[in-house]
Amino acid sequence: MTPSQLLPAREQIAFTLAFHIVLVPFGVAFTFLMMIANYRGLKHGDADALLLARRWSKVAAVLFAVGAVSGTVLSFELGLLWPGLMGTFGAAYGIPFGVEGIFFFLEAIFVAVYIYGWDRMPPWRHFWTGLPVVLAGAGGTASVVAANGWMNLPGGITMQAGKVVAVRPLAVFFNRAFWYETLHMLLAAYVVAGFVVAGVYAAGMLKGRRDRYHRIGFLIPFTVAAAVIPVQILVGDVVAREAFHQEPAKFAAIEILPKTASHVPETLGGVLIGGKVRFGVRIPSAASLLAGYDPNTRINGLDAIPPGVRPKPELVDTVHLAFDTMVATAFALLGLAGWFAVGWWRRRDLPASRWFLRGAAAAGAVSVVSLETGWIVTEVGRQPWTIVGLLLTRDAVTRSGNVWYFFGATVVLYAAVGTATVLTLREMRRRWRSGSDEGVTVPYGPVEPVDVAS
Amino acid sequence: MARAASAILFAAVTLYAIFGGADFGAGFWDLTAGGATTGRRPRQLIDASMGPVWEANHVWLIFCLVVLWTAFPSAFASITRTLYVPLGLAALGIVLRGSGFAFRHVAVSTSEQRAEGAAFAASSVITPFFMGTVAGALASGRVPTNGVGANGITSWVNPTSLLGGVLAVAACAHLAAVFLAADARSRRAPDLESYFRRRALAAAVFAGAVAVAGIFVLRADASRLFHRLLGPGLPLVALSAGAGLAGLALLGRVAPGWLRVIAVIAVGSTVLGWGVAQYPYLLGTHLRVSEAAAPASTLWSIGLVALAAALICGPSLAFLYRLQQRGQLEVN
Ligand code: HDD
Ligand code: HEM
Numbered sequence: 141m142t143p144s145q146l147l148p149a150r151e152q153i154a155f156t157l158a159f160h161i162v163l164v165p166f167g168v169a170f171t172f173l174m175m176i177a178n179y180r181g182l183k184h185g186d187a188d189a190l191l192l193a194r195r196w197s198k199v200a201a202v203l204f205a206v207g208a209v210s211g212t213v214l215s216f217e218l219g220l221l222w223p224g225l226m227g228t229f230g231a232a233y234g235i236p237f238g239v240e241g242i243f244f245f246l247e248a249i250f251v252a253v254y255i256y257g258w259d260r261m262p263p264w265r266h267f268w269t270g271l272p273v274v275l276a277g278a279g280g281t282a283s284v285v286a287a288n289g290w291m292n293l294p295g296g297i298t299m300q301a302g303k304v305v306a307v308r309p310l311a312v313f314f315n316r317a318f319w320y321e322t323l324h325m326l327l328a329a330y331v332v333a334g335f336v337v338a339g340v341y342a343a344g345m346l347k348g349r350r351d352r353y354h355r356i357g358f359l360i361p362f363t364v365a366a367a368v369i370p371v372q373i374l375v376g377d378v379v380a381r382e383a384f385h386q387e388p389a390k391f392a393a394i395e396i397l398p399k400t401a402s403h404v405p406e407t408l409g410g411v412l413i414g415g416k417v418r419f420g421v422r423i424p425s426a427a428s429l430l431a432g433y434d435p436n437t438r439i440n441g442l443d444a445i446p447p448g449v450r451p452k453p454e455l456v457d458t459v460h461l462a463f464d465t466m467v468a469t470a471f472a473l474l475g476l477a478g479w480f481a482v483g484w485w486r487r488r489d490l491p492a493s494r495w496f497l498r499g500a501a502a503a504g505a506v507s508v509v510s511l512e513t514g515w516i517v518t519e520v521g522r523q524p525w526t527i528v529g530l531l532l533t534r535d536a537v538t539r540s541g542n543v544w545y546f547f548g549a550t551v552v553l554y555a556a557v558g559t560a561t562v563l564t565l566r567e568m569r570r571r572w573r574s575g576s577d578e579g580v581t582v583p584y585g586p587v588e589p590v591d592v593a594s
Numbered sequence: 595m596a597r598a599a600s601a602i603l604f605a606a607v608t609l610y611a612i613f614g615g616a617d618f619g620a621g622f623w624d625l626t627a628g629g630a631t632t633g634r635r636p637r638q639l640i641d642a643s644m645g646p647v648w649e650a651n652h653v654w655l656i657f658c659l660v661v662l663w664t665a666f667p668s669a670f671a672s673i674t675r676t677l678y679v680p681l682g683l684a685a686l687g688i689v690l691r692g693s694g695f696a697f698r699h700v701a702v703s704t705s706e707q708r709a710e711g712a713a714f715a716a717s718s719v720i721t722p723f724f725m726g727t728v729a730g731a732l733a734s735g736r737v738p739t740n741g742v743g744a745n746g747i748t749s750w751v752n753p754t755s756l757l758g759g760v761l762a763v764a765a766c767a768h769l770a771a772v773f774l775a776a777d778a779r780s781r782r783a784p785d786l787e788s789y790f791r792r793r794a795l796a797a798a799v800f801a802g803a804v805a806v807a808g809i810f811v812l813r814a815d816a817s818r819l820f821h822r823l824l825g826p827g828l829p830l831v832a833l834s835a836g837a838g839l840a841g842l843a844l845l846g847r848v849a850p851g852w853l854r855v856i857a858v859i860a861v862g863s864t865v866l867g868w869g870v871a872q873y874p875y876l877l878g879t880h881l882r883v884s885e886a887a888a889p890a891s892t893l894w895s896i897g898l899v900a901l902a903a904a905l906i907c908g909p910s911l912a913f914l915y916r917l918q919q920r921g922q923l924e925v926n
């Protein structure tokens with residue numbers, strides 16, 4: 141029987157993770173863009189770049205605060221929603237989160253140092269205080285994703301009578317999914333931060349703000365994202381092949397493959413109806429070719445999964461369509477990056493077409509879609525397991541209370557926080573546009589001096 | 595090793611109670627600072643002294659959670675299965691507080707600032723209250739193993755939990771007032787210094803009264819804890835009471851820097867005293883620290899993480915605090 145709290149608990153964790161993950165690229169990669177601008181500003185005496193770095197650090201501060209609180213909620217939720225996961229496997233699953241704690245601590249400290257340090261430290265020393273933020277962002281990502289990778293491909297533990305009796309911490313952390321998931325997520329953070337930030341300046345340029353400040357504000361993040369996207373697609377290809385070898389059930393869902401076969405076509409779109417794939421476009425033998433470089437490659441279908449743990453058709457459809465969306469958006473972004481590269485190669489300038497800027501303005505949202513759908517592939521594709529082979533999601537879920545109330549309150553609160561975040565950033569932009577940098581104080585930063593006289 | 599891990603856990607809880615507590619308390623004074631004009635300068639001071647450190651102060655909470663769920667997984671699951679109401683509310687309170695604080699800095703119009711400031715201030719009171727009720731539930735042994743037969747309401751709506759909640763809010767308020775008085779002095783704002791000294795005194799008197807009442811509450815409602823506090827916990831209880839009285843006596847006299855030390859001792863020894871009284875049990879008298887502990891290699895990993903945190907984050911944190919102090923001097 142399905143536990144009554146399973147549905148709300150899944151909705152709750154999915155919603156809050158999907159919210160948190162949008163903020164993550166800004167803590168991880170936006171800080172790197174900010175350092176590039178800072179470096180340019182100092183090295184070449186570029187006042188525009190320096191101003192960008194300063195303003196970006198303030199934007200990062202606001203987003204970092206929201207990221208931190210939404211991450212804290214996730215930590216509570218692991219226990220509140222999934223006590224079966226934490227109670228039985230915390231001894232292993234918790235280790236990567238312990239490592240993550242160190243990185244978050246460092247990140248929180250140095251974000252504050254960097255923002256506080258403008259004008260208070262010698263410029264180059266101040267610049268270097270940004271480096272721990274970038275490194276801690278990468279380290280934090282690696283640690284959380286290590287925990288996620290362990291859920292997909294658990295290892296490094298010995299079980300006896302349903303209890304974890306021995307743990308090999310290094311094998312838990314560096315599990316078989318660790319390297320490729322971490323790399324794919326880290327690159328995703330750079331893609332998303334780059335396209336989102338560039339998009340803001342592209343929108344400004346479309347409205348006629350074509351000064352040097354906007355140009356540099358566009359070029360720095362766009363160049364980074366455009367350089368990373370082809371690499372990300374190559375890594376994605378590796379990730380998919382690893383899924384084929386190590387996670388056959390997930391791969392069957394990704395390829396929406398009811399029956400084990402060779403010469404498997406790549407199906408674009410399509411859904412399962414009555415055990416058959418309908419409405420998809422097929423590219424003959426492509427899936428077999430991609431997975432094993434050979435059309436004879438056999439791919440396990442859904443029929444190879446024991447019936448008791450076979451995912452329901454709706455879940456398979458979700459995974460498959462999410463995967464298609466990730467890949468489609470990836471290639472759309474690659475196209476935009478290619479357009480830019482050609483323009484730059486020919487004329488040392490942005491492509492002249494307004495359509496390029498329109499595309500660039502939309503690219504941020506498109507890259508967020510890649511990020512979210514990628515996570516849907518990973519998480520929904522793992523179902524019905526929370527830890528593959530060891531723990532079913534329905535055994536992990538809480539039996540206490542009524543999660544719907546918690547979920548309802550969370551949605552209301554997050555909607556308010558999300559709206560306030562957007563309004564706050566717009567307010568900052570409005571003030572910058574009217575030429576005042578002074579009045580904009582942010583968390584972590586100095587506030588106006590307290591008047592000594594009352 | 596299980597003992598070492600439980601010591602790390604309690605050290606983290608104590609640090610969170612002190613640093614996180616001072617932060618929450620600042621929100622309490624923000625809430626009670628009055629209208630926009632009268633409250634402007636105290637609020638400015640609160641913003642200035644919390645701005646750079648508020649989040650670092652809260653990473654201690656993450657540490658507590660992580661150490662608890664990794665080193666004592668079954669205890670963690672029992673707690674979340676039982677105390678899901680106050681924990682869920684505390685989690686949402688943290689969101690409201692952090693984001694309210696962040697947005698308030700940027701908001702222009704007074705009405706926006708008021709809404710965001712109110713969110714920040716109210717959640718600063720609610721959150722430690724719920725955390726205190728959780729502590730009370732643990733201290734009075736109301737969390738059954740695996741949450742079997744747990745009561746989602748009476749586990750945290752009971753005399754010891756309410757005592758814990760009120761005491762937490764009072765302790766936060768006192769800590770914060772003392773910290774802010776010290777900060778006002780280093781910013782050479784004597785009127786704000788005496789403003790927060792007065793409030794520190796009020797909070798200390800209140801906290802002391804609650805603590806005295808607490809003696810009777812614990813005797814009636816949590817007798818094991820009561821007896822253990824008077825047994826092995828006695829030195830810490832005495833230290834805490836002594837520091838509390840010293841704080842009261844010296845509040846008008848010594849420099850706020852010293853008051854800060856005294857307040858930290860008072861609060862820290864209370865939390866540690868609870869830990870000592872609780873030992874060797876993690877939950878009630880049914881789950882021992884040694885039974886709840888994860889396999890040895892996990893405990894070693896947590897030990898290493900704690901060591902690394904001390905070595906890497908400790909100096910970084912000191913650097914941040916120093917920078918904040920220096921920055922203030924320049925501003926003045
Ligand atoms: C900007 C974001 C982005 C882009 C452009 C891509 N991906 Fe991705 N993908 C993600 C962002 C992402 C992610 C960060 O959301 C995931 C979720 C978990 C992970 O490690 O990365 C992911 C997961 C993920 C998985 C599931 C991994 C698992 O569960 O083990 C596969 C098979 C792929 N990706 C494959 C691809 C391919 C073939 C791509 C291009 C053609 C691609 N991804 C582009
Ligand atoms: C791919 C997944 C994730 C990545 C890459 C990631 C990364 C980050 C980063 C970079 C931050 C810093 C703040 C920011 O920039 O927004 C952060 C904050 C945080 N995250 Fe996540 N996160 C992920 C998922 C999770 C999950 C699943 C949890 C918990 C279960 C979690 C818990 C936290 C916590 C507690 C914080 C706050 C730390 C602080 O106080 O500074 N995160 N996360």
Ligand code: HEM
Nearest residue numbers: 150154157158161284285287288515516519520525526533
């Ligand atoms: C490192 C990061 C992450 C960790 C440790 C993590 C952990 C978890 C856990 C414990 C569950 C509940 C058990 C289960 O259903 O298997 C879950 C489910 C889920 N997560 Fe993640 N998650 C991570 C990142 C993400 C991100 C970034 C998203 C963004 C969309 C996401 C989306 C989901 C969804 C949709 C579910 C529900 C799956 C279902 O039940 O159908 N996760 N995750």
